[in-house]
Amino acid sequence: MSTHDHELSDLDPQSQVVAAGRPSKTDDAGVNPSINLNSTFVAPGATGYGRYGNETWSALEGAIEVLEGGKTLIFASGQAAISAVFSLLPRGAVIVSSKNGYTGTMVALRKLEESGAAEVRYVDVSNTQEVLAAIKGSLFLWLESPTNPGLEVADLPTLIEAAKSLNIGVGVDNTFATPLLQQPLKMGADIVIHSLTKYIAGHSDVILGSVSTNDSALFGRIQEVRKFSGAIPGPFEVWLALRGLRTLGVRMERAQKNALELATRLSLHPAVEKVRYPGLASDPHHKRAKSFMKGYGAVISFDVKGGPDAADKACASSRLITFATSLGGVESLWERRHRWSAESPTIPKNLIRLSVGIEDVEDLWRDIDQALNSSQR
Ligand SMILES: Cc1ncc(COP(=O)(O)O)c(C=O)c1O
Structure with a gap:
């Protein structure tokens, strides 16, 4: 975090995404950080070697620090971030996790179980009582909320507080919400991870x-893992992510507006059995x-009438x-999630996950409507 970033903590996140992670405002400084391509640095110095850090990484790290508050x-990758967190757990640790999380996380947890490294208690994270019962005697609570692709919402403030009162570590995958919508560290979580691949970039x-x-x-231990697992990002990708972050506020605003409109229309479409979107007043997770x-x-996730074949036809x-x-x-994407064999069995076979982008909402609806209609023929 630069000295400049320390002055941004009282700003609205819409301003923070624009202002954080920039070089200090000295004469002729660039307004953006440089893409530092060096693998090595003249000694003696704090950085030393490109696997330990560089100014481009520091700029993005400083910006996320401002946004997440840690x-x-x-x-x-997001997967490398998740693996780094799980690698800190001692052998035999009891982990409580959502049974409907991102498939890569689910595979990583299953591998920990298979190798005897951990015991995992899978829960419906939206069922607070079930989670509270499961965390007793556990070491670590892993929360993804909203979940991918079920869009269940965990009661983060209650669960984090309960886990911390029992001295249980809490990690949150905040990829779907971004720090603009929720900041789990400020609720008391120990760790927040992101797949920056998604909204932030x-x-x-x-x-x-x-x-x-x-x-x-904990920061020191995670830094060690990164240094010696070697799962480091390339400076150009980091620079691109920082450039993408600048528009996170306006992208999110527009994409959410589109998503609410499309979810509302999807819930009335004759080819749709069920819509999952916490923004709908009728959604069980809305309140x-x-x-x-x-x-x-x-x-948005929704189930298509006619089963997996109809859902495939729509996509x-x-x-x-x-x-x-x-x-x-920025572009809308969709897929039937069960085309991936690792998708959770509790996710319906005919569920399509739609990532709503920033296109014109009427163009998006025309496309969805014609695709759904042709899926029923
Ligand atoms: C919620 C969530 N977490 C983590 C990841 C993994 O991120 P990455 O693909 O950047 O490794 C994904 C990827 O889809 C995701 O959706």
């Missing part, structure tokens, strides 16, 4: 992750999300929306 380390052109924490001992989130995100019939995995980019 010291940040960036990684080569925002243009489907980089893969990156981050880990943030307020605990300096909770409204109580502590500043928005509902821009991912193959769009013209504007791209049939592809991932989310959080």
Whole structure:
């Protein structure tokens, strides 16, 4: 974090995304950080070697620190960030986790179980009583909220407070919400991770992750993991992510507006059985999300009438929306999640996850409507 970043903590996040992570305002300084391509630095110095840090990483880390409210380390991917966190757990640790999380996280947890490294208790994170019962005697609570792709919302303030009162570590995957909608470290969580690949970078052109924490001992341990696992990001990708971050506020605002409109129309479409979007007043998670989130995100999941074949047909019939995995980019993407064998069995086979972008909402609706209609023929 630069001295300049320290002055930004009282600003609105819409301003922070624009102002954070820039060089100090000295004569003739660039307004953007440079892409530092050096693998090595003249000794003696604090950085020393490119696997330990550089000014481009520091700029993005400083910006996320301002937004999340915790010291940040960036990684080569969101998956690398998650693996770095799990690698800190002692052998035999009991972990409580959502049973409906991001597939990569689910695979990582299953591997820990298979190797005997950890015991995992899977819960419905939206069922607060179930989570509170499961955390007794555990070491670590892993929360993804809203979940990918079920869009269940965990009662983060209650769960974090309860876990911390029992001295249980709490990590939150904040990828779907971004720090603009919720800041779990400020609720007391120990760790927040992001797939920066998604909303923060925002243009489907980089893969990156981050880990943030307020605990300096934990920060040091995660830094060691990054140094010696070697899962480091390339400076150019980092620079692109920082450039993408500048428009996070306006992208989110527009994408969320589109998402609410599309979710409303989808819930009335005859080819749709069920819509999951916490922004809909009829959604079972709406009231909770409204109580502590500043928005509902821009991912919608919905079940298509006619089963997996009809859902596949819809995804193959769009013209504007791209049939592809991932989310959080300016362009709308959709896919039937069960085309991936690792998708959770509790996710319906006919569920499409739609990442709503910033296109014109009427163009998006025309595309969705024609694709859904052709899926029923
Ligand atoms: C919620 C969530 N967390 C983590 C990841 C992993 O991120 P990455 O693809 O950057 O490794 C993803 C990827 O889809 C995700 O959706």
